[in-house]
Amino acid sequence: MFQPDAIREAFQLFFTPEVFYWMAIGVTVGVGVGAIPGLSAATGIAIMLPLTFTMPVAPALGLLIGLYKGSVYGGSISAISFATPGTSEAAATVYDGYKLMKKGEGRKAVEMALAASVSADTASDLVTIFVAPPLAMVALKFGPAERFWLVVLAFTLIGALSGKHLAKGLISAALGVFLATIGPDPVSAVPRMTFGVWWLTGGIPFIPLMIGLFAISTMLQESIKLLGESKVVEKVKAGIVNGLLKKGAGLTFKEYLRCWKEMLIGLGVGSFVGFLPGLGSTVGAFLSYGVAKQASPEKKIGEGVLEGVAAAEAGNNATVGPTLIPLLAFGIPGSISAALIGAALMLQGATPSPRMFKLYPEIVYALFMILLVANAFNFGIGRIFGRLYARLGLLPKPLLVPLIFTMATIGSFAYRGNPYDVVLALAFGLVGYGMRIGGIPTAPLVISFLITPMMESNLRRALIIAHREWTRALFGSYLSIGLCVATVALTLLSLKLKGAEMIPKEEEKTGGNSG
Amino acid sequence: MKRHSEWLRCNQGIGSVLSLVLIAFLVYLELSPWVHRRVRDGFTLGFFPVLGVVLLLVFSFVLIVDTHRREVPPDLRTFTFKPFAGGILILIATWVYFTIMRKAGFLIATPFYLTFFIYALGLRSWRKCIISAIVMTLIVYGAFTGMGIKLPAGILWGILPF
Numbered sequence: 001m002f003q004p005d006a007i008r009e010a011f012q013l014f015f016t017p018e019v020f021y022w023m024a025i026g027v028t029v030g031v032g033v034g035a036i037p038g039l040s041a042a043t044g045i046a047i048m049l050p051l052t053f054t055m056p057v058a059p060a061l062g063l064l065i066g067l068y069k070g071s072v073y074g075g076s077i078s079a080i081s082f083a084t085p086g087t088s089e090a091a092a093t094v095y096d097g098y099k100l101m102k103k104g105e106g107r108k109a110v111e112m113a114l115a116a117s118v119s120a121d122t123a124s125d126l127v128t129i130f131v132a133p134p135l136a137m138v139a140l141k142f143g144p145a146e147r148f149w150l151v152v153l154a155f156t157l158i159g160a161l162s163g164k165h166l167a168k169g170l171i172s173a174a175l176g177v178f179l180a181t182i183g184p185d186p187v188s189a190v191p192r193m194t195f196g197v198w199w200l201t202g203g204i205p206f207i208p209l210m211i212g213l214f215a216i217s218t219m220l221q222e223s224i225k226l227l228g229e230s231k232v233v234e235k236v237k238a239g240i241v242n243g244l245l246k247k248g249a250g251l252t253f254k255e256y257l258r259c260w261k262e263m264l265i266g267l268g269v270g271s272f273v274g275f276l277p278g279l280g281s282t283v284g285a286f287l288s289y290g291v292a293k294q295a296s297p298e299k300k301i302g303e304g305v306l307e308g309v310a311a312a313e314a315g316n317n318a319t320v321g322p323t324l325i326p327l328l329a330f331g332i333p334g335s336i337s338a339a340l341i342g343a344a345l346m347l348q349g350a351t352p353s354p355r356m357f358k359l360y361p362e363i364v365y366a367l368f369m370i371l372l373v374a375n376a377f378n379f380g381i382g383r384i385f386g387r388l389y390a391r392l393g394l395l396p397k398p399l400l401v402p403l404i405f406t407m408a409t410i411g412s413f414a415y416r417g418n419p420y421d422v423v424l425a426l427a428f429g430l431v432g433y434g435m436r437i438g439g440i441p442t443a444p445l446v447i448s449f450l451i452t453p454m455m456e457s458n459l460r461r462a463l464i465i466a467h468r469e470w471t472r473a474l475f476g477s478y479l480s481i482g483l484c485v486a487t488v489a490l491t492l493l494s495l496k497l498k499g500a501e502m503i504p505k506e507e508e509k510t511g512g513n514s515g
Numbered sequence: 516m517k518r519h520s521e522w523l524r525c526n527q528g529i530g531s532v533l534s535l536v537l538i539a540f541l542v543y544l545e546l547s548p549w550v551h552r553r554v555r556d557g558f559t560l561g562f563f564p565v566l567g568v569v570l571l572l573v574f575s576f577v578l579i580v581d582t583h584r585r586e587v588p589p590d591l592r593t594f595t596f597k598p599f600a601g602g603i604l605i606l607i608a609t610w611v612y613f614t615i616m617r618k619a620g621f622l623i624a625t626p627f628y629l630t631f632f633i634y635a636l637g638l639r640s641w642r643k644c645i646i647s648a649i650v651m652t653l654i655v656y657g658a659f660t661g662m663g664i665k666l667p668a669g670i671l672w673g674i675l676p677f
Contacts, residue, residue, distance in 0.1 A: 051659070051664070052662075053662075054662050054664060055662070167526075167530075167577040167578045167581055167583070168526075170574040170577070171533070171571060171574040171575060171578070174567060174570035174573075175571060177563075177566070177567040177570060178568055178570075178571060179567075180567075181563045181564040181567050182564070185554060185560055187555065187556050187558070188554040190552075190554065190560060192560050192561065192564055193564045220602050220606070223601070223602055223636060224598045224601065224602040225598070227597075227602070227636070228595065228598035396638070398636035398638045399633060399638070399647055399651070401636060402628075402629050402632035403651045403654070403655070405605075406628070406651070406652075406655055407658070409612075409613055410655060410659060414659060414666075419613070419614075419617065422610070422613050426606050430603075430606060436590060437588065437590040437591050437594055439526075439588030439589070439590070439591070452567075460556055460558065463557075464556055
């Protein structure tokens with residue numbers, strides 16, 4: 001698996017001023033996106049994705065991964081500053097962070113969030129680097145039947161863990177299945193479900209779908225809220241930020257070390273949750289927070305202590321690297337952000353698949369380097385501009401919404417220069433809005449949209465090989481049977497996790513759109 | 516009437532509306548000849564699309580009968596049609612802007628679109644709206660052209676350096 005030539009090539013791809021420049025831009029924009037309530041990592045990546053078309057692969061990955069990492073941390077800034085999590089993954093940070101803020105220790109809380117985020121993120125990236133290659137080796141042994149079961153396994157997790165209401169998660173996943181079948185049949189290449197519309201014969205392109213579901217639908221929801229409410233500028237929040245965040249002592253190294261246990265819990269829980277497809281960083285943060293609270297009742301987590309902030313932030317940032325493991329090893333995205341990073345790879349001609357390590361090892365190694373180095377950028381930029389970012393949460397929505405709307409419209413057009421992509425993005429914006437207000441999560445739709453073609457083509461290939469004998473096609477090897485058993489076991493485990501009441505209400509409120 | 520409106524907002528109402536739409540769509544698909552056309556591996560062309568719709572129908576039906584059926588999603592509780600109609604207008608206006616922008620050019624059409632958009636969302640000073648719109652247009656233009664993506668120049672074609 002160790003490929004010295006590929007590593008050398010990866011170094012060449014990675015060590016360019018362009019990569020560092022775009023990584024810095026990505027983190028800067030990401031922390032800002034995270035700090036603005038209503039914008040998630042996925043929204044930020046969806047808006048930025050069209051800008052990567054013209055870039056070489058490494059700077060494009062630097063921009064998106066920097067943005068992803070930055071936004072997961074950035075959510076904590078507004079969570080601590082005014083009890084409004086910038087992203088759903090920072091919701092668990094509110095409990096202790098805001099109480100610390102009220103005690104006048106806001107600066108300390110923000111710095112703890114940053115330190116815990118970066119520490120857990122770096123350690124979980126190392127986990128990713130050590131786990132993904134051996135898994136990819138196993139994935140190479142997979143035939144169509146095994147790949148089919150792997151996709152089924154991903155489906156069961158997505159369905160079972162998409163918010164509080166299982167049926168809604170499954171509706172979303174089924175909608176993804178349906179949308180994925182529009183376009184050419186994978187065996188005969190004959191167009192289907194096009195309703196006679198010529199520009200649907202190639203299927204629904206992923207980028208307008210993403211821009212519509214995340215950027216346009218979020219901004220549409222904000223617009224509708226603004227149109228319906230009285231125009232009162234919230235000056236109270238500005239007072240909180242100016243009055244409290246500026247004052248107070250910073251985090252000491254001793255205080256940082258005192259939270260080692262919570263950060264370790266965050267690392268373990270976050271890495272595990274990140275690795276499982278469909279869970280996301282919000283679940284990671286809440287599970288880690290819950291486990292830390294149970295593990296050390298004497299620390300009084302929940303009453304405004306740094307340990308609570310450390311557990312939640314380590315838990316959400318530790319999912320960032322491992323969420324890429326299923327994408328790199330099996331070609332299955334573990335979260336929306338991973339799906340978007342996968343889309344960026346596709347645009348660069350390196351489609352994620354079980355053969356990713358074999359076909360594009362230099363890109364995978366460059367991605368590993370970016371994962372690690374982006375943490376240093378996250379730490380530096382987050383620390384220097386932390387206070388400034390707290391003010392971003394106060395940016396007037398009447399300016400922010402039109403700006404993002406314009407970027408989303410132009411971005412969906414710039415992707416292929418096809419005006420119908422704008423029609424699709426606007427239409428999916430409306431669909432996404434409907435799903436949000438109906439409490440239907442959008443995450444299962446995205447992941448099932450991406451993995452359905454894999455499932456269909458592998459099932460059909462397996463059946464062709466087994467001369468249409470279903471039993472032989474699906475259970476023809478021990479690996480297939482093992483994956484089938486794992487599917488059942490993981491479904492039961494995920495249902496148990498769901499029942500543990502650690503999944504936040506915010507997850508459903510935000511449509512399960514976390515990272 | 517009010518009770519009907521309340522019921523339509525709960526999960527059971529959502530599930531019922533979805534089920535009715537999906538049944539109609541399933542009938543339409545069953546009547547479409549392409550759905551029954553066989554491809555070379557023995558599957559019909561419509562097998563997987565119909566499977567997707569059937570799954571949607573099954574889960575929509577589950578929404579009608581499961582334990583959460585009486586719950587009203589929080590955002591739907593406060594939903595009213597007037598602001599929603601405004602949202603639809605924004606989508607239509609965006610499409611109109613996009614169509615004009617392709618002919619007139621990004622730098623000409625975008626400040627107008629943004630000015631009206633900002634004003635509609637609550638900033639009640641035309642001067643501030645216009646200045647913000649121009650600044651935002653330049654930010655978007657700079658971001659895209661900076662990445663090497665050409666935006667429609669329209670009537671400024673040949674004048675703009677990018």
